[in-house]
Amino acid sequence: MKKVKVAQFGLGPIGLESLKLAATLPWIEVIGAVDKDPAKAGRPLTELTGLGSLDGLCVSRDLEQLFRETPPEVILHTASSSAATSLAQMRPALELGVNVASTCEELIFPAHKSPKLAKEYDALCRHTGARLTATGVNPGFVMDVLPLCLTGVSRTVDSIYVERVVDAATRRQPLQAKIGSGQDSEEFRAKLQTGAAGHAGLCESVALIAHALGWALDEITEAGEPVVAQREVRTKFFQVPPGRTTGIHQRAIGRRGDAEKIVLDIRMYLDAPEPHDRILIRGQPPLDVLVSGGVAGDDATVAALINTVPRLLAAPPGLHLPSDLALPKWAAPNA
């Protein structure tokens, strides 16, 4: 069977794991990787990953350098949470008809912040033959795609509530940093209020659900506050004294009139007890779904990205919402 030629764009912790998982799959041929960081550009992929199978490949500093060799069929993009930044980064690939699967949170539903940009890139993709989509665990699965899938057995849906509690102490360093670990709680509260900090993509998940169900919402609002350490908390990366920030509690609400049609509530903090995901579909029949322990973040994000590749390639050119692709499933080694 013909292998899919894949390149990795962005070599942070998620990007490295994505590259390593891709390199182990018999249906993928890794043809390169890109990172603008001068400390990474030029280095051999074997050295960064410890995988001998990537022998002969080095980190390119940009797409132009990557494209001088074999062009990839798919770029795995893990380099930004901003749709505008991600789209600008991927434009040279999309212009050449190269497909892109991204973990960019805002790209889950780019029309939420930038309807114009979403239209422009959809048109670009249709013109060049490129396919573009975004995925992940959250946004991209637990708080949007999975609830939508559950409504497949709904006669009526009145409202959707999803809560996700993540023990951030088990997660990668950048995530622990992102949720404010160790920061002064009032300073971090101010950052959350201006959007300078916090979990990206929650409003996009609300917008995606509403779009997929054909619900016209009057407004989508989001609020966040720091979770404050009651006692000292230590992780591999942080040591947080009592009174300082251990994480975030964010909630996005999609309203129609007075009705809260979609409520997404996420708590990500160090040593959060009983991590879980819970989905309530209120309607007929009602559905109450619990994922004990929750869907593990980093492992599952990388898996979601790789598993999206066959579904993306099966779709026509264009910018695709994760809810518009085929049913998610494991892209098994023999896929």
Add this chain to the structure above:
Amino acid sequence: MKKVKVAQFGLGPIGLESLKLAATLPWIEVIGAVDKDPAKAGRPLTELTGLGSLDGLCVSRDLEQLFRETPPEVILHTASSSAATSLAQMRPALELGVNVASTCEELIFPAHKSPKLAKEYDALCRHTGARLTATGVNPGFVMDVLPLCLTGVSRTVDSIYVERVVDAATRRQPLQAKIGSGQDSEEFRAKLQTGAAGHAGLCESVALIAHALGWALDEITEAGEPVVAQREVRTKFFQVPPGRTTGIHQRAIGRRGDAEKIVLDIRMYLDAPEPHDRILIRGQPPLDVLVSGGVAGDDATVAALINTVPRLLAAPPGLHLPSDLALPKWAAPNA
């Protein structure tokens, strides 16, 4: 927006509910119904459903009679658990390019029992432009499509275990009869062993999961036994003395070598305590998902059928597995 012209084939309890739900949806125009039962053929749909909006429509005795008036775009088929019977019933429609969504249990994965028939009907559909698929809660969702969706965030999957416990006392009369309610337990055990009784589609769910994940199984086996009343059980339809059958416990297993790759365990009996669905994906990351109360059978089956229509119409002609269509979701009134 152009409405989808739909006809209902089969007017048992599920068919009637399907017809009634279809009749309430603004994106569907019900154009007729078929039932060969002389007690139903010719009767007005208003009388059978109590819905004034179906005024002027009567039950046709066969497809030929139905097709003499407006031909439907989609037939909702709820008339048999057998793939061979269902396909024979739907052949006149498929030959005319009419699309069919069915609740036939074996049609979830028709190649399990009849690879030849599955190929023949796929070819027929491609030739005439018809689309054909099957759906339901089980098979069709809880024990196959939903577990597959969950593997969308899996790096690796070692095995899949699903259990479903249904309180059959809450279900329709034909289901309570099908699970042997009130029958002599040894006689019913013999019927289960010969396949003359029991829940249809469990092996098809195993085969569907294996197919979708690209797993070659060495064998799929199924075993069933009666659940015996410990005390008297009464429902709206049955009164079961102690010692007689109140339901079934069936298990299908897909093996590769000694490994049980897929285990589906279903218990459906009157007054079953703590009904639920539980899905365990063993792999990386592990997933443990509980649907408290379980996905309600009859309501959800009808919903799954109607919600499949837009996904079926978006697919190319052919016989489609439920795992090959777009992500399931509620086909909202304004869809």
